[in-house]
Amino acid sequence: MATTPPNRSWMTEDLRAFRELAQDFCAKELAPHQDRWAEQKQIDRQLWHKAGEVGLLCLSIPEQYGGGGGTFAHEAVLYEEQARSGDSGWGVSVHNGIVAHYLNSYGNDEQKQRWLPKMASGELVGAVAMTEPGTGSDLQNVQTRAVREGDEYVINGAKTFITNGAQAGLVVVVAKTDPAKGAEGISLICVETDTPGFRRGRVLDKVGLHAQDTSELFFDDLRVPVANLLGGPEGRGTEGLGFVQLMQQLPQERLLIAITAVAAMDAAVAETVRYTKERSAFGREIFKFQNTKFELAECATEAEVSRAYLDQCIERHLRGELDVPGAAMAKWWTTERANRVLDRCLQLFGGYGYMAEYPIARMWTDARVSKIFGGTNEIMKEIISRTL
Numbered sequence: 001m002a003t004t005p006p007n008r009s010w011m012t013e014d015l016r017a018f019r020e021l022a023q024d025f026c027a028k029e030l031a032p033h034q035d036r037w038a039e040q041k042q043i044d045r046q047l048w049h050k051a052g053e054v055g056l057l058c059l060s061i062p063e064q065y066g067g068g069g070g071t072f073a074h075e076a077v078l079y080e081e082q083a084r085s086g087d088s089g090w091g092v093s094v095h096n097g098i099v100a101h102y103l104n105s106y107g108n109d110e111q112k113q114r115w116l117p118k119m120a121s122g123e124l125v126g127a128v129a130m131t132e133p134g135t136g137s138d139l140q141n142v143q144t145r146a147v148r149e150g151d152e153y154v155i156n157g158a159k160t161f162i163t164n165g166a167q168a169g170l171v172v173v174v175a176k177t178d179p180a181k182g183a184e185g186i187s188l189i190c191v192e193t194d195t196p197g198f199r200r201g202r203v204l205d206k207v208g209l210h211a212q213d214t215s216e217l218f219f220d221d222l223r224v225p226v227a228n229l230l231g232g233p234e235g236r237g238t239e240g241l242g243f244v245q246l247m248q249q250l251p252q253e254r255l256l257i258a259i260t261a262v263a264a265m266d267a268a269v270a271e272t273v274r275y276t277k278e279r280s281a282f283g284r285e286i287f288k289f290q291n292t293k294f295e296l297a298e299c300a301t302e303a304e305v306s307r308a309y310l311d312q313c314i315e316r317h318l319r320g321e322l323d324v325p326g327a328a329m330a331k332w333w334t335t336e337r338a339n340r341v342l343d344r345c346l347q348l349f350g351g352y353g354y355m356a357e358y359p360i361a362r363m364w365t366d367a368r369v370s371k372i373f374g375g376t377n378e379i380m381k382e383i384i385s386r387t388l
Contacts, residue, residue, distance in 0.1 A: 008307075008311045008314075009311060010073055010314050010315050010318060011073075012073075015073055018070075018074055019081065021054065021056075022056065022078045022081040022082075023081045023085075025050075025051070025054060025056060025081075026081045026085035026087065029047060029050055029051075030086075030087035030089075031087065034087060034089070034362070035357075037210075037211035038089070038210035038211045040211075041211070041213060042089070042211065042212070043090050043167075043211060043212075043213070045167055049121070050122070052122030053122075055068055056078060057092070057096060057119060057120050057122055058096055058100045058119055058120040059074040059075050059078065060096070060101075061101075061104050061116055065104070065112045065116035066116055066118075067116065068120075071318060072097075072314070072317055072318055073314065075093075075256075078092065078096075079092075079093050079256060079259045079260055079263070080259060080262075083263035083264050084263050086267065086359050086363070088208070088209050088212060089209070089211025091125075091164040091213070093260070094126065094127060094128065094163045095125060095127075097252060097256045098249065098252070098253055098256075099119070099126030099127065099170070099172055100116060100119055100126060102172050102188060102230060102249060103116055103119075103230070105245070105248070105249070106188070106231035106245055107230055111190070115170055118169075123169070124170045125164050125167045125168045125169050126164065126168060126169075126170050127162055127163060127164040127165055127168035127171045127172070128162075128172045129144075129162050129171050129173045129217055130142075130159070130174045131159060131161045131162070132157070132158060132160060133158060139243065140182055140183040140186070140243065142157075142174055142175065142176060142186065143157055144156070144157025144159065144173065144174065144176065145175060145176050145179065146175035146176065146177050146187060146189055147177075151226050152224065152225060153175075153177070153224050153225075153229070154222070154223055155173065155175055155191070155222045155224065156219055156220065156221060157175065158201075158217070159173070159216065160201075160204075160217075161214055162214065162215050162217050163212060163213075163214055164213060165203070165213055165214060165215025165216070166200060166203050166213035166215045168193055169194070170191070170192055170193070171190070171198075172191075172230070173219070174242060174246065175242075177242075181240060184240050185239075186240065186243040187229055187239050187240060187242040188231060188241075188245055188246075189230070190224070190228040190229075190230060191219070191228070192224075195224060196222070196223075198218075199219075201217065202216060203215050206369070208362070208365030208367070208368055209369060231245055247324065250327070250374075251317070251322050251323065251324055251326070251327035252322075253374050254330065254331035254374050255314070255330060255331075256374075257331050257335060257373070258313065258327075258334040258335070259310065260370070261334035261335045261337070261367070262303060262306050262310050262334050262338070264338050264366075264367055265302065265303035265337065265342070266307075267363065268341055268360060269296060269299050269300050269303055269341065269345065271359055271360055272299075272345040272348050272349070272360065273287065275349060275360075276292050276296070286348065292348055295344055295348060296345075296348070298344075299344055302340070303341060306337050306338075309329075309334075310334060313326060325384050325387045328379075328380040328381075329380070329384060331375070331380050335367075335371045335377060338367050338370060339367050339370070339371060342360070342364045343364065345360055345364075346361065
């Protein structure tokens with residue numbers, strides 16, 4: 001496990017104590033199970049209940065809805081410790097940082113009372129169904145339809161690359177309620193997965209993230225009450241606000257990715273320093289070769305500089321000031337740096353770096369998708385360019 005990161009300007013005594021809790025949980029409940037979870041293509045369902053029991057779910061959701069009553073800083077600490085433990089299978093950032101916040105931000109009181117306490121206990125696992133086989137980052141052109149019939153929506157469509165898809169009990173579905181209106185016809189509708197017409201596809205075979213239950217989801221004439229629509233004035237659920245809701249929440253999603261990327265860099269550098277000081281070649285420690293020292297010096301610098309901007313973004317987000325371009329900058333920069341640092345660290349392991357039993361190999365393969373999900377890095381640059 002990597003060493004504890006340095007204190008940052010946004011850290012408090014409460015957060016330092018919470019870090020110890022998160023670190024202990026990740027060391028005991030995540031790290032020992034990586035190989036088994038990768039083989040079964042998903043974490044143990046019981047992990048969600050264990051996390052709920054110790055208070056790690058819905059950390060920044062108000063206590064009145066069963067949450068921890070904390071801030072995004074608590075979420076950041078948990079995701080750092082998860083990444084630094086070597087785990088990438090537990091989809092807690094989607095559950096906590098995305099799905100719970102859609103409900104908290106756009107749900108009415110009845111919706112919050114109905115679903116958030118169960119998410120906080122681990123009884124319900126949350127997922128968000130955006131991506132489709134033919135759309136990718138182009139959310140405006142989703143093909144899933146939700147047609148209103150009386151007091152119900154009839155949903156038809158397919159989604160893919162859905163984190164928590166195999167275990168989710170609640171899915172926030174991005175669907176077109178008025179196809180003629182383009183982006184303005186998109187709505188977010190909550191679907192409980194025990195509803196007739198909901199069907200899970202396969203858990204997908206991926207290059208990395210082998211322990212994550214990334215799945216296909218299908219909706220075949222699935223009927224849900226109109227009351228499951230999210231958003232609108234005073235939580236009344238006005239149709240067509242889905243795209244705005246997505247755009248409002250995407251900065252936090254992209255910040256979550258940046259947090260994990262920087263933590264992965266920290267973990268990779270620490271693991272590589274340890275390895276190169278323990279292993280010898282040509283009669284001396286690998287670390288003592290000038291190339292090794294220079295490579296690791298550059299990797300450590302990349303991680304430190306990335307963390308500086310990340311911390312600035314976290315501070316801005318805690319004040320409610322992080323904008324879309326700022327989050328896009330954080331996402332593309334940190335994920336590009338992480339992939340470069342992990343590749344250079346793996347090289348210093350030699351042939352062992354390519355062996356699956358070495359943590360650096362898992363980190364390397366897991367990191368590649370970070371340049372794709374949450375909006376590709378090319379999309380991030382497009383977003384930033386619009387402000388220039």
